[in-house]
Amino acid sequence: MTTVPETSDLPAVPTGATHTDREIRQQPRVWGDMLDHLHARRPALDAFLAPLLAEPALRVVLTGAGTSAYAGGIARSVLAAALGRTVDAVATTDIVADPGGCFEETERPTLLVSFARSGNSPESSAATELADQVLDRCAHLVITCNAQGALAVRHHARPDSFVLLTPPEAEDQGFAMTSSLTSMLLAALGALGHRKVRGLDACRRAAADVLSDESVRRVTDLTRRDLDRFVYLGSGPLKALAGESALKLLELTGGAVSSLADSSLGFRHGPKAFLTPRTGAIVYVSNDPYTRRYDLDIFDELTAALPAGQVVAIAGRPDGLPAADTWLVPAMADADDAALALPAVVYAQLVALHASLALGITPDNPFPDGEVNRVVRGVTIHPFPQS
Structure with a gap:
């Protein structure tokens, strides 16, 4: 590693x-x-x-x-x-x-x-x-x-x-x-999914590459920009990955960086109003040939709408994507999207970590006053009546 x-x-x-x-x-x-x-x-x-x-x-x-x-x-x-x-x-x-x-x-x-x-x-x-x-x-x-x-x-x-x-x-x-x-x-x-989920065997090698110095430099190049909000997009299983990625950024920056997640198609239906010139955008690109088309469409649209260098594609294979704005997840070109999500989320974790550090926040405890806790507190479980 x-x-x-x-x-x-x-x-x-x-x-x-x-x-x-x-x-x-x-x-x-x-x-x-x-x-x-x-x-x-x-x-x-x-x-x-x-x-x-x-x-x-x-x-x-x-x-x-x-x-x-x-x-x-x-x-x-x-x-x-x-x-x-x-x-x-x-x-x-x-x-x-x-x-x-x-x-x-x-x-x-x-x-x-x-x-x-x-x-x-x-x-x-x-x-x-x-x-x-x-x-x-x-x-x-x-x-x-x-x-x-x-x-x-x-x-x-x-x-x-x-x-x-x-x-x-x-x-x-x-x-x-x-x-x-x-x-x-x-x-x-x-x-x-024993033996039926493609790509699990390659995840460890892919994640090790995502953790390389070169990959981290690309992450820090993005987080050192003067960006105050991020949007994460994906389709199918990668929509849930987008949600987790947005949550990680919100958590580790203590809410100082706003984040939004949506599907590649759903984003145009109102949430696109979230965009400003200081928005970073990360699109998870599906390995499924059909679904991938929609992810590439929104990536191209965002690239045209935002300043250069602020839109990134995270993908298991490079076809249809510009090398300069693509963070590849190696060895995952044929993986199911759920398996691709394992090493891909490491990129999101690094973005959240380095965005937090860039703001002078302590990621281990971004809420020192205790307003948000590592293990949720303050929940009352009310009895559910028997039918």
Whole structure:
């Protein structure tokens, strides 16, 4: 894994970014550990999943809050194709607020897949409890970074639950989720899309390249511009990646840089009003030949609308894109978009980190006054009436 030497022209990482910088850079190694762990748990996991996947009517619901919810959005379509079952991505925050609306088909067998870094957010456990209350049959696959978290402890001994842990290092100590997101996403793609998701084997090599000095210099060239807002766009699974990228920038800059995410087609329907001459734009370009056309269209449109150098394409292959404004993700030209998202999000993490540093903010704790917390506080879980 390549490190950034302090002797280069790149900014040295101050103490306030120690956790975040390390957790971004550790991802290729942690992903290898995640895959090894997944291989070791494969027999037990398959034994748990087999009777569930034998149900033709099974509904799989991918859930989490914030960044963890975006993990489900990225994985949803490729897992639906791999499993041949209905797969939905529904945030825990939606389930807790409206369990009846999220689980309308109460008799349908359901596998609730919960993503949680700590497992201690109030909505994490509440969503699983509400699913058990509302649904006639619900099993749980808990993917978490914290073996001691409330969610893991609640489910570890249940016969209708399977707890899949990431490597301990993936429980990020920095404010924002970086390696926790990617490790849990990799776990879900490997666990449920076993051998059917293209590109997973190349992710570690691709991420190591994204972390190279050359790539980081391109990122810092962008974040050193006088930009006060960013828009992230993508289609299909990459729309959810755009949402996570915008969130990461908003979090690590403490809200000092405004960010917006949308689909490549949806952006024109009003959200385009977000653009100013000081806007940076990043377009995730799909590997799917059909979807890719729409991403290229909006990239060209933004390139014509904004000052030179402020629009970037992040793509697995270069066709149809100008080299000067394209950040390639190597070895991912034939990957499914959900797999492409794993190394591609590392670019977004680096943008957020270096935008924060450029503003003199401490990324490990961008909200020193505690107005936003690493683990959500202040949520009251109200009892849901029995039907």
